Amino acid sequence: MRNIVITIFIAAVFAACSTSDSNQTAFVTLLGSDTLAVEQFEKTDTSITANVILRSPETRFSTYLLKWDETGGIQEMARTDFPPSTGFAGEGAVVQTVVREGDSLMVQVTDDENPRSYKAPYQPGVLPFIDMVHWPFEIAFNNAVEAGQDTVNQPLLTGNRLSNFIIAAIEGDSMTIRHPFRGVMGGNVDENGNLEHLDAGLTTRKLKVDRVNDLDMDALSTRFASNPIGQLSGAASAEYSFKGTDFTIEFGSPQKRGRDLFGGIVPYGEVWRTGANRATHFSTSNDLMFGDLEVPAGEYTLFSIPESDGGMLIINSQTGQNGTSYDESRDLGRVPMEVTTRDDTVEAFTITIDETDEGGRINLIWGNTIYSSDFMID
Template identity: 35%
Template sequence: MRLALLPALALVAGPLAAQQRVSKDASAAGGAFVVRLGSDTVAVERYARIGNRVEGDVVNRAPTVRVTHYVVELDPAGRVTRAQFASRRPDGSLVPNTAKSATISFRGDSAYSEILTAADTTVRLAARVPAGTVPGLANSYAMQELALMQLRASRAPSGSLSQYSAGAQGVNPLKVTIAGNRATLDYFGDPIVMTTDAAGRLLAVDGTASTNKIVVERVATVDVPTLATAFAARGNMGQTSPRDTVRAAAAGAQLWIDYGRPSVRGRTVWGGLLVPYNAVWRTGANAATQLSTSADLMIGGATVPAGKYTLWTYAAPDGYQLVVNKQTGQWGTEYKADQDLVRIPLTAAPLASPVEQFTFAIDPTPDGGTIRMLWGDKQLSVPFVVKK
């Protein structure tokens, strides 16, 4: 089924019961999760399950602090039949540019969304989804736990995890392999390891070997209202890896580099968790880093014709290389070595003061300039000359 507007139906109820909170006591039928990115807590969740109903709250800090209250209904086999969501600021006010509420109904091979917009209009959409799909909600590991319980109940050694977000055109199933109390999620070629107990409850998630480097810990409970208020008092985190563009005019050439800016967050950068050795790094975050030049360049002695490219970095204990790749417009996990134009040695130097957020700089000179990358305790650089 393609994405389609549904026939007009009666308007669904508004926000869920004024953001009701689940009990602070997380019993054996519920629990709580703390989600960290490096040293930063980026989300917390508390939920309770009573019979075939799961109710909970997720506090997300990025890009703005919001509390999402959800109610999920299950059939006797543990499959989701209906889910309701409503997001608010910690003070109860509406989140700017966000729907007031959303409802997803799962029937057969389809998911039906009803979204109440900030303008009090209702949008209804439908999409085809696989059996066993669970609602998609940012940093809700109670939802992933529901999916894992279904997979374990099937006793199959592998399966897929599908999450559907209200209004989406479909899902992107991710393969899951189960061995004992470990379930390994194939996250675009990298593993995310989920640990469960004998009952299938999610105990921990380790994404540090993937590009989604979160770490999730199950705890007895969290005080959602108190933490939400405390997070709001600290101010919004903004995007965890915001996009930026550095531009320069150098010797008659116009250059720009578009890239994502991840932060250190207490982690080891070079040769560590963020830029491991003997691997190609996307040189930023999220979408692949792009270079545009209006003129032919000699970068570190290698010819790079005018045009657009993606930039990657090969890191090794004995040095670093800038990889100029001919493929453009792709996500940062889609590196194709057969599209490499050239690999260019980079000069590494220590920084007097550490740089928390990854930064590109282009320093023009009369005949060209220098491209610099600064992050953590190190700078990588390479000179370039504009060809005449």
């Protein structure tokens, strides 16, 4: 019900907005049914000013001022944060600056108890990468269209290094931008490269961005100030002990957020990270048997291939990696999963280990679906 109310409120804010100056526009970023961020920005020939309300993990109010050089890259940038209690009407504090000096970018950060300065490399056309914020993508698409090439390598500043995002023209108003490790996002742009819609459904973030004429940022500030989303995919862990055996399970726990899960954001027939962020880690103090597969005592990572009628649980011998780093050559083995349904809905992806008469069972639970694999204790 909360998500429905927020959606109706956002729609009312859109409807209340009058037509705006042609250089001022806005983005709304949705993660499932949740509004993750709103951005209102204004461009000139040499700069962009953006007001951003980001709701994860806490609500944050930030204003960005970016001035670009003759290559379309960072000349200087400043980020100013404002207290949630006052929003943009309050007194802000500059928490980050980036200034080009020759072939380097000088970065100063003062947004925590550990102020720091560092140097990052400069490349022509470099832009900032701001997680879950998308106005830099607008500038990147603008520059790509102006370049008039089918493929453009777009450097983005991520921390103290540059990451290469590849922008490709597909056809008509369609372009893609490839995140170095999250995957490809599809975009619709106008003839100048202004971003109309961005779909990150094929990436690990799976968010969507839409352009709107304007936003009532004062109304949204009031609505969102004390209403954060929290962590997008918090870390979860559990310990179990039965039949003389100790088990631990550690996994990222994404939220449903009104989305279609298996067969939707988790495609059938493809290897799934089985959670979020860091790879799911499973350990056992005794040897186990999953059917004919022997799993010696130790630590493993779990991946899966969900299907509408079951699928496979993958037990992998590599540990310590991110969930996107799956190496099939390190598989200990694959075992069948049984799929069942439940009447109530589980919002947060959950993994449990249950005791059975014969041994135990690993359960992957999300929404109304349960995938499970049984094992014996050796």
